[in-house]
Amino acid sequence: MASLESSLVQRLRLSDGASRIELARAMELAPSTVGLYVDRLIEQGFLREGAKSRLSAGRPRVLLELNPKAGYFVGVEFEARQLTAISLDFSNRTLKRHRQTLRATDTADTVLSKIEEGVEAVSARGKRLLGVGVAVPGTVDNERGIAVHYEFIRGWQDVPIVETLGEKFGVPIFLENNVRSMALAERWFGLARECENFICLGIRSGIGAGVVLSGQLYRGENNFAGEIGGWVCPAETAPESSSPAKLEELASVRAILNQLAAAIANGRKSALSGRPLRGFTVDDLSRAAREGDQLVLEKLQQAGEILGRTICQMSLLLNPEMVVVAGPLAELGDLFLESMRQAAVRHTPALHARTPRIVASELGQYSGALGAAAQAVHQWEPSL
Amino acid sequence: MASLESSLVQRLRLSDGASRIELARAMELAPSTVGLYVDRLIEQGFLREGAKSRLSAGRPRVLLELNPKAGYFVGVEFEARQLTAISLDFSNRTLKRHRQTLRATDTADTVLSKIEEGVEAVSARGKRLLGVGVAVPGTVDNERGIAVHYEFIRGWQDVPIVETLGEKFGVPIFLENNVRSMALAERWFGLARECENFICLGIRSGIGAGVVLSGQLYRGENNFAGEIGGWVCPAETAPESSSPAKLEELASVRAILNQLAAAIANGRKSALSGRPLRGFTVDDLSRAAREGDQLVLEKLQQAGEILGRTICQMSLLLNPEMVVVAGPLAELGDLFLESMRQAAVRHTPALHARTPRIVASELGQYSGALGAAAQAVHQWEPSL
DNA sequence: TTGACATATTTCGGCGTCGAAATAAATAAT
DNA sequence: ATTATTTATTTCGACGCCGAAATATGTCAA
Numbered sequence: 001m002a003s004l005e006s007s008l009v010q011r012l013r014l015s016d017g018a019s020r021i022e023l024a025r026a027m028e029l030a031p032s033t034v035g036l037y038v039d040r041l042i043e044q045g046f047l048r049e050g051a052k053s054r055l056s057a058g059r060p061r062v063l064l065e066l067n068p069k070a071g072y073f074v075g076v077e078f079e080a081r082q083l084t085a086i087s088l089d090f091s092n093r094t095l096k097r098h099r100q101t102l103r104a105t106d107t108a109d110t111v112l113s114k115i116e117e118g119v120e121a122v123s124a125r126g127k128r129l130l131g132v133g134v135a136v137p138g139t140v141d142n143e144r145g146i147a148v149h150y151e152f153i154r155g156w157q158d159v160p161i162v163e164t165l166g167e168k169f170g171v172p173i174f175l176e177n178n179v180r181s182m183a184l185a186e187r188w189f190g191l192a193r194e195c196e197n198f199i200c201l202g203i204r205s206g207i208g209a210g211v212v213l214s215g216q217l218y219r220g221e222n223n224f225a226g227e228i229g230g231w232v233c234p235a236e237t238a239p240e241s242s243s244p245a246k247l248e249e250l251a252s253v254r255a256i257l258n259q260l261a262a263a264i265a266n267g268r269k270s271a272l273s274g275r276p277l278r279g280f281t282v283d284d285l286s287r288a289a290r291e292g293d294q295l296v297l298e299k300l301q302q303a304g305e306i307l308g309r310t311i312c313q314m315s316l317l318l319n320p321e322m323v324v325v326a327g328p329l330a331e332l333g334d335l336f337l338e339s340m341r342q343a344a345v346r347h348t349p350a351l352h353a354r355t356p357r358i359v360a361s362e363l364g365q366y367s368g369a370l371g372a373a374a375q376a377v378h379q380w381e382p383s384l
Numbered sequence: 385m386a387s388l389e390s391s392l393v394q395r396l397r398l399s400d401g402a403s404r405i406e407l408a409r410a411m412e413l414a415p416s417t418v419g420l421y422v423d424r425l426i427e428q429g430f431l432r433e434g435a436k437s438r439l440s441a442g443r444p445r446v447l448l449e450l451n452p453k454a455g456y457f458v459g460v461e462f463e464a465r466q467l468t469a470i471s472l473d474f475s476n477r478t479l480k481r482h483r484q485t486l487r488a489t490d491t492a493d494t495v496l497s498k499i500e501e502g503v504e505a506v507s508a509r510g511k512r513l514l515g516v517g518v519a520v521p522g523t524v525d526n527e528r529g530i531a532v533h534y535e536f537i538r539g540w541q542d543v544p545i546v547e548t549l550g551e552k553f554g555v556p557i558f559l560e561n562n563v564r565s566m567a568l569a570e571r572w573f574g575l576a577r578e579c580e581n582f583i584c585l586g587i588r589s590g591i592g593a594g595v596v597l598s599g600q601l602y603r604g605e606n607n608f609a610g611e612i613g614g615w616v617c618p619a620e621t622a623p624e625s626s627s628p629a630k631l632e633e634l635a636s637v638r639a640i641l642n643q644l645a646a647a648i649a650n651g652r653k654s655a656l657s658g659r660p661l662r663g664f665t666v667d668d669l670s671r672a673a674r675e676g677d678q679l680v681l682e683k684l685q686q687a688g689e690i691l692g693r694t695i696c697q698m699s700l701l702l703n704p705e706m707v708v709v710a711g712p713l714a715e716l717g718d719l720f721l722e723s724m725r726q727a728a729v730r731h732t733p734a735l736h737a738r739t740p741r742i743v744a745s746e747l748g749q750y751s752g753a754l755g756a757a758a759q760a761v762h763q764w765e766p767s768l
Numbered sequence: 769t770t771g772a773c774a775t776a777t778t779t780c781g782g783c784g785t786c787g788a789a790a791t792a793a794a795t796a797a798t
Numbered sequence: 799a800t801t802a803t804t805t806a807t808t809t810c811g812a813c814g815c816c817g818a819a820a821t822a823t824g825t826c827a828a
Binding site for chain 2: 138139149151196197209211213214216218219220221222223224225226227228229230231232246309312313314316317318319320321347348349351352353354356
């Protein structure tokens with residue numbers, strides 16, 4: 001399927017600076033075969049030989065590295081109110097980043113052209129564009145390259161992303177859901193680099209999971225996998241409402257902000273009290289948490305408890321090695337994750353289960369765009 | 385990895401009676417290659433040519449079939465109180481079955497020798513044994529071939545199944561968890577034959593899930609995947625207890641029987657009322673349900689509601705095409721499944737999700753043993 | 769019956785990968 | 799320095815699978 005050339009390049013991305021023999025062992029290929037293809041890739045300008053590494057005795061290994069000048073990839077992502085773009089050279093180093101806000105009034109067409117603007121904003125002149133990845137919220141049809149539906153943008157139905165951008169840029173375009181894209185970013189650049197089985201828990205305006213199993217991103221039968229925002233939660237924690245509460249209504253960023261606003265309206269004290277209701281953002285929340293604001297910490301802990309239980313359920317079903325928490329709150333680190341870890345451990349049965357490592361993503365707000373770019377990087381193949 | 389020969393045989397098992405050209409298309413191989421290997425397999429006695437099928441015009445296809453006399457496979461499974469064994473000839477037809485009960489006093493050694501007895505009981509004289517699959521409850525270490533732990537049998541810790549049976553029978557031995565084994569049975573012989581993504585929900589004394597994704601049985605990082613018996617359930621349905629109730633304590637066969645006993649002790653009327661408390665079995669329960677006993681139906685419905693919600697959660701996370709319900713209650717069919725389906729649909733969000741088909745296994749009580757045998761069948765390779 | 773057509777299977781030359789042996793390039797010992 | 803040792807890379811013959819063309823075996827129409 002994937003040509004040996006591209007597999008070799010992929011492998012080299014994982015462990016930068018490997019020699020021919022290391023590649024051969026890692027990929028279970030004959031050294032002679034690796035030599036053949038490496039020579040070809042060097043000739044084509046995608047790889048180059050670097051320093052020699054000497055290990056005690058024997059002929060030293062010639063380290064191979066990716067040639068940054070071979071071209072670049074672009075990733076674009078958008079979510080509720082924000083669009084980000086990033087470009088990576090052939091050796092996976094960041095070239096440029098770009099950020100722009102989306103308006104509540106933006107229609108599908110507007111957003112589509114902002115995506116194109118994003119690609120152009122991070123483009124490098126003089127180098128060759130090799131591929132573009134696009135990560136969008138809502139449901140996507142990966143095979144047909146169509147963004148199927150997203151409820152918060154007017155007209156965002158069956159948007160032919162791949163076709164449109166393909167005609168404009170003339171390079172391979174890859175479409176993916178944005179939480180899954182964040183999982184890919186963790187797999188290629190983040191904490192899950194060595195991980196075959198992990199879940200990326202994306203907590204933003206909604207909640208979703210990017211599931212990587214046996215080293216492969218898992219999408220499900222209809223590309224709906226990971227939509228755990230709709231999970232029903234134990235009633236004890238639900239607010240007084242008719243139907244049982246859903247995870248997204250209890251522990252998403254949007255939900256936490258709403259809960260804070262409600263608590264403050266009810267007279268609870270907080271560093272955020274002065275502000276007009278609904279006038280504060282995630283950044284305000286984070287700042288208050290770091291400064292030790294009791295109300296904010298309490299709400300974060302409540303959300304953490306629920307998320308920890310959710311992680312426990314996913315872990316019992318899938319037994320992943322790791323759960324990477326992503327989204328703006330991940331930057332709070334242990335301040336946000338500790339209650340999650342405790343809840344997860346508390347609910348995990350002693351036998352027949354193991355609590356996964358729960359870690360905060362270190363990739364920041366560009367992780368979705370990074371994952372989209374990674375998608376293009378990953379699927380790149382040398383043109384003949 | 386798997387030799388082409390064995391892949392061809394596998395493929396032929398899926399669609400019995402395919403021609404060379406059909407195999408070539410299905411496996412994306414060159415017709416010439418398929419011809420080469422098929423000839424070799426015929427020569428070795430594993431395959432044989434059957435009737436010719438004519439489709440309107442053209443040279444007719446020569447149908448290929450598995451040679452039943454090429455050898456046989458054995459599968460053994462045990463659960464709480466029962467051990468089953470089955471043998472299959474090379475063309476996947478059942479040769480013999482065997483069943484025996486386990487006693488509460490049986491130790492690991494006793495059970496191990498009962499497993500061996502099971503293999504011998506279904507063995508066919510004159511034919512060649514090609515492999516044995518063993519499915520056990522609790523946790524297993526597939527790679528090392530060791531049954532790690534099961535709490536309900538004394539001394540069942542780190543039992544070297546593969547080594548022990550391997551020495552005794554001199555053929556490849558395969559070890560698997562029994563719920564996962566049931567999933568394999570569904571994949572090869574049951575309703576999930578054409579299914580790439582499905583979950584087998586095993587409801588017996590405990591509750592577990594066998595997860596098949598992208599056509600592959602998924603085991604998890606530490607072989608713990610599918611242990612959903614420990615899932616915490618919404619408190620509203622929990623009995624008055626200190627800690628939140630677990631799925632297994634609410635909807636397993638054992639739990640339902642306990643609930644029935646408790647209700648009858650509290651004076652509820654039922655066809656089972658006459659019997660001594662705890663004196664009735666699953667079979668009694670099934671009979672009463674078929675006869676329309678109100679109390680039993682009510683309890684089944686309550687369990688179904690909870691299981692339906694569980695299916696919904698799994699479906700949101702993994703978006704499988706199908707959920708196969710297995711275990712003794714599955715034989716009740718819609719009587720047991722209908723409440724499950726309704727609950728699953730009710731809890732599934734309209735967008736971003738699709739409720740999987742929920743079906744009852746048709747494989748009966750030998751499905752675990754069947755799956756174990758399938759494991760051996762599946763991994764068989766022609767000896768040179 | 770015969771020829772035209774359709775489709776399955778086999779034949780055969782070519783390319784890609786492997787495995788073993790040869791060669792290269794370093795260190796360690798004499 | 800020189801030689802032995804160790805390990806990486808390259809060379810080269812072998813084999814497996816592919817693809818296109820040839821061949822086999824049927825149906826259908828005149």
